[in-house]
Amino acid sequence: MKLALRELRRRPNRFAVAGAILTLIALLLMFLGGLLDGLERGSTGALRLQDADAIVFAEGAEASLVRSRIGEDVRSAVATVVGEEGVGGLGSVQLGARLDGRGPRDLVPTVLLGYELAPRGLPAEPPAAGEVVADASLRREGVEEGSVLRLGPARSEVRVIGFVDDSQYAGQGSLWGSLETWREVLAANRPGARAGEGTVQALVVRAPEGEGAGLTDAVDEATGGATDSYTITEAIDALPGLSQQRSVFNQIIGVTIVIAIVVVALFFALLTVERTGLYGVLKALGASSGTVFAGVVLQAVVVTAGAVAIGIAAALALDAVIPAGSIPFTITPPRLVTSALSLLVAAVVGCAFSLRRVLRIDPAAAIGGAQ
Amino acid sequence: MSQPAPALRMEGVRKVYPTGDDEVVALDHVNLTLPSDEILALLGPSGSGKTTLCSIAGALLSPTEGAVEVGGQDITGFSGKELTRFRRESVGFVFQTVNLVPFLTARENLLVVDELGRRTGRKARERADQLLEELGLAEKADVLPGQLSGGQKQRVAIGRALMNEPQLVLFDEPTSALDTRLGDQVVHLIRDEMKSRGTAAIIVTHDDRITHYADRTVHIVDGRLDDTGDHQPDPVGTGLA
Numbered sequence: 001m002k003l004a005l006r007e008l009r010r011r012p013n014r015f016a017v018a019g020a021i022l023t024l025i026a027l028l029l030m031f032l033g034g035l036l037d038g039l040e041r042g043s044t045g046a047l048r049l050q051d052a053d054a055i056v057f058a059e060g061a062e063a064s065l066v067r068s069r070i071g072e073d074v075r076s077a078v079a080t081v082v083g084e085e086g087v088g089g090l091g092s093v094q095l096g097a098r099l100d101g102r103g104p105r106d107l108v109p110t111v112l113l114g115y116e117l118a119p120r121g122l123p124a125e126p127p128a129a130g131e132v133v134a135d136a137s138l139r140r141e142g143v144e145e146g147s148v149l150r151l152g153p154a155r156s157e158v159r160v161i162g163f164v165d166d167s168q169y170a171g172q173g174s175l176w177g178s179l180e181t182w183r184e185v186l187a188a189n190r191p192g193a194r195a196g197e198g199t200v201q202a203l204v205v206r207a208p209e210g211e212g213a214g215l216t217d218a219v220d221e222a223t224g225g226a227t228d229s230y231t232i233t234e235a236i237d238a239l240p241g242l243s244q245q246r247s248v249f250n251q252i253i254g255v256t257i258v259i260a261i262v263v264v265a266l267f268f269a270l271l272t273v274e275r276t277g278l279y280g281v282l283k284a285l286g287a288s289s290g291t292v293f294a295g296v297v298l299q300a301v302v303v304t305a306g307a308v309a310i311g312i313a314a315a316l317a318l319d320a321v322i323p324a325g326s327i328p329f330t331i332t333p334p335r336l337v338t339s340a341l342s343l344l345v346a347a348v349v350g351c352a353f354s355l356r357r358v359l360r361i362d363p364a365a366a367i368g369g370a371q
Numbered sequence: 372m373s374q375p376a377p378a379l380r381m382e383g384v385r386k387v388y389p390t391g392d393d394e395v396v397a398l399d400h401v402n403l404t405l406p407s408d409e410i411l412a413l414l415g416p417s418g419s420g421k422t423t424l425c426s427i428a429g430a431l432l433s434p435t436e437g438a439v440e441v442g443g444q445d446i447t448g449f450s451g452k453e454l455t456r457f458r459r460e461s462v463g464f465v466f467q468t469v470n471l472v473p474f475l476t477a478r479e480n481l482l483v484v485d486e487l488g489r490r491t492g493r494k495a496r497e498r499a500d501q502l503l504e505e506l507g508l509a510e511k512a513d514v515l516p517g518q519l520s521g522g523q524k525q526r527v528a529i530g531r532a533l534m535n536e537p538q539l540v541l542f543d544e545p546t547s548a549l550d551t552r553l554g555d556q557v558v559h560l561i562r563d564e565m566k567s568r569g570t571a572a573i574i575v576t577h578d579d580r581i582t583h584y585a586d587r588t589v590h591i592v593d594g595r596l597d598d599t600g601d602h603q604p605d606p607v608g609t610g611l612a
Contacts, residue, residue, distance in 0.1 A: 002486050003472065010474045281470040284431060285531075286459020287487045288452065363458075364431040366466055367422055367543040367575075 003282075004295030008302055018267040019303050025260045026304075026311025026343055029253060033335040034315055036249040038328030039171075044236045045135070046092075046111070046169035049119035053212040055090070055235045056203040056219055056227045063230055063238035065092045065201045070227070072198040077223040081215070082207050088117030089200030091182040094172060095152035095189055099142060108141045109172040112151060112158070114182025117204045121164040126178035133162045138173035140324060149175070152189030170239075171328070205229070257342050264300050264350025272296060272354040276361055283363035293358045297351045304347035308340045376443025378539045378571030379405040379428050384437035386423050386594075397423040398434070399594040407442075407538070408569040410562060412576060412585035420594035421575050422543070428573060429462050429541045430454045442538030459488045463532030463540035463570075467547055470528070471516040477527045478503060478512040484534040495534070502530040506560070522553045529564060540565065542574040546581065558584050 008015060047055070056078055061068035070089075079087050091114040096107030112132065118124045122133055134143055138160075143149065147160045158175060167174045179200065187194045195201070207215045216229035230238060237243055272279070279292050319331040386398040397420045405411055415421045426432040427439055430446055433454070438447045442461055449457060458464075471480045478499050485495035503512050506526045516524055525545065532540050542561065546554035562584045565572045574581055582588045590597040 003475070003483060006479070007474050277468075277470065278472065281466060282472075282483070282487065283455070284429075284458065284464050284466075285484055285487060286455055286535075288455050291487060363455075364426040366470070367425055367429070367431070367464065367541070 004298045022307035023310045026307045029339045030311045030315035034329045038330040042168045042171045042328045045167040051120050052204040053207045054205040054229050056229045068201045081222045086206045088204045090202045093186045097149040111169045111172045112175045114179040131161045132158045132175040132177040134160045135167045135173040136163045136165045154188035156185040156188050260346040261350045265353040269354045272357050279361045280366040284366040289359050300347040300351045375407045378407045380440040382438045384434045387435045405571050410572045410585045412582045412588040415591035419591045421591050430457045463537035465528045465532045465542045467544040476513045540572045
């Protein structure tokens with residue numbers, strides 16, 4: 001072990017190539033992870049913020065707010081499960097917003113969400129008609145408290161009275177208002193999609209303390225199958241494109257880790273071949289195969305740990321340097337830890353390819369070959 | 372007065388290597404006893420079985436038949452793991468191509484032996500320094516092998532072989548890479564070191580010069596020993612023609 005560490009310290013150049021490649025791989029991995037998390041964060045905030053146990057869509061809406069319509073009768077049926085105060089309507093409409101000081105065609109992409117049960121960080125009582133709380137990301141577009149946004153072709157005016165963090169939806173900054181505000185703006189800008197009094201797109205359901213289990217089934221049963229209910233996590237996963245996006249990224253991340261395994265496997269196999277003589281001598285002197293192999297693994301892990309450290313530092317630096325909102329890039333501790341661990345595991349797995357070679361080295365070969 | 376156990380006792384040792392359907396007999400019923408402070412020169416043409424004999428005596432190989440005792444311990448039935456431990460604790464090796472670890476200093480090369488097993492730490496460091504001192508390498512303790520001369524490297528290798536206070540040291544062609552003068556010096560040194568410690572040694576060689584320093588010379592041909600009984604009456608100081 002000490003021998004392996006000494007070699008690393010005294011002959012760093014031997015490991016420079018592997019170290020450099022692994023560093024690039026670590027950078028790629030951290031960047032991909034950050035990008036995936038950034039994209040997810042930008043499209044799921046409005047749902048993650050929901051302080052609720054389930055979201056109820058109309059049957060067949062496939063968890064899409066736009067496709068879903070829920071009337072008062074269904075709402076009453078849901079209320080039989082959790083009580084009137086545990087049910088809130090939710091409506092959304094995606095519209096370009098015009099803002100004073102920007103050109104007439106320079107639209108800010110927004111999504112107006114009408115709510116009843118307050119998501120985390122929003123006032124329990126929805127803002128008055130014509131007023132909204134805006135997602136903090138809209139500050140970058142020049143939106144300030146008191147700004148008036150003119151939404152959609154109808155130029156429906158809403159006034160920003162405050163901000164809430166991390167509430168983006170579908171990559172757009174959200175505006176949170178009352179259901180009345182939503183209905184008005186929807187009717188003015190999307191006459192075909194008008195929602196009548198009492199009609200919402202989905203229901204947010206909050207179960208009494210400790211009764212969250214089996215809630216979605218209970219709700220769907222109470223409505224006689226007129227609804228498809230999802231837990232918040234399920235609803236997030238069901239967002240259009242989200243799971244596909246996640247699976248594409250995870251495949252790229254997976255391939256990257258496989259490449260790391262191949263790099264470690266090739267490099268340390270080569271190094272093992274090069275050191276056959278040395279290992280033979282060490283074995284003749286009384287080193288077990290385990291000791292020799294542990295040295296190889298230790299070197300691979302240390303080189304990889306160095307690469308990971310540089311990767312993490314670079315990812316954090318990138319996170320700090322890139323202008324907010326230019327690239328959807330988010331650094332989260334779990335992602336950093338997962339990426340680091342997968343690379344370290346890749347290093348160990350990669351070394352395993354050298355194990356047979358180490359086991360096969362015959363100590364007797366150290367003295368002139370076993371005839 | 373009880374005699375100390377012999378450094379090596381081989382009885383009826385046979386080693387057979389399978390080659391396809393056939394088999395090659397590398398050692399054929401070898402009987403060899405080495406008293407605890409004897410230096411034995413083992414001569415033989417290549418392919419005669421001297422390396423195999425050395426490997427079995429040094430716990431690198433197990434014999435196909437027969438019994439092997441090193442320092443009074445029967446290692447005949449030892450598993451690979453037990454052989455590894457036995458080599459670490461009881462046998463010293465000096466290899467033909469010296470084979471020092473290139474990125475370790477002379478002192479660290481000696482300490483490798485300690486680091487492979489259960490460490491003794493300070494005791495091992497003291498022993499390494501003492502050995503280097505005795506081998507005239509005190510000044511070179513912190514020098515890498517690349518900066519040592521051929522003779523100095525060979526001395527470090529001898530020091531490494533003596534680190535675990537072995538009962539038996541095996542030298543594999545220790546002078547083959549050295550010129551005559553250096554070769555003489557090294558063989559002299561081997562003799563002095565072995566005799567002063569009362570350690571037995573087997574020196575595998577082609578080199579006739581060595582036989583003068585050895586207490587006994589044994590020839591091996593086709594896996595059979597031809598013990599000429601070349602005992603020298605007074606081992607110390609003789610032989611340098």
